[in-house]
Amino acid sequence: MLEPLFLIETVGLIGVILIVFAETGLFFGFFFPGDSLLFTAGILASQGIFNIYYLLIFCTIAAILGDSVGYWSGKKYGRKLFERDAGFFFKKKRIQDAEKFYEKYGKYTIIIARFVPIVRTFAPIVAGIGNMHYLTFISYNILGGIFWVFGITLIGYIFGGFITNPDKYIIPVALLIIFISFIPIFIKIIKEKIRKKD
Secondary structure (H helix, E strand, O other): OOOHHHHHHHHHHHHHHHHHHHHHHOHHHHHOOHHHHHHHHHHHHHOOOOOHHHHHHHHHHHHHHHHHHHHHHHHHHHHHHHOOOEOOOEOHHHHHHHHHHHHHHHHHHHHHHHHOOOHHHHHHHHHHHOOOOHHHHHHHHHHHHHHHHHHHHHHHHHHHHHOOOHHHOHHHHHHHHHHHHHHHHHHHHHHHHHHHHO
C-alpha cells in the first residue's frame, strides 16, 4: 500500500484525481490507498493547498468514471481474465471475494464496496461480468461515488479546520484509516480459518 501524503506531495491535485480513477477503474488500482488519500487531500484543502470544490467535484467524476470503466471491462474481458490465475493481478480469488460481496449485499454492493479496500476495485468488474443492467449500475455508481468522495474528503477537511498543525497528524490518521478499512477483510479471513478448523 502506497503512503498517501507522499503520493499527494508527488502528484498534486491532478494526480489525486487520476489515482481515484485508477483505484476504481483499473485492475491494478487496488494498490492505491483511496480512503486515506481522500482524507489527506481534505486536510490539505483545509490548509489552502487544494481548492476543496475542485477536489470534491473532479474526484467524484473520476470515481464514477472509474467504476464505469471497471464495469465495461468486466463485461467485455473480465471472465476470460479471471478464469485462471495469471500472475499477481488476475487471481480467481479477487473475483470470488467480490462475487460473495454481491451475494450478501446485492446491488447495494456498488455503494458499500466504495468503503472496502480491494473490493472497491473489483465490485464494478463483477457487476459487468454478471451483466447487471447498466441503468441500475450507473444509478448506484453515482450515489456511491458521491457518498465516498464527499464523505471521506469532508471529514478530512473538517478535521484539518479544527486541529492546529494538522500536518503533524496526517500520517498517523491516514494509517489508522487504512487499518480500520481493512478490519472487515481481517474479520473475513479469521472467520474462514475458524470455519476450516470446524
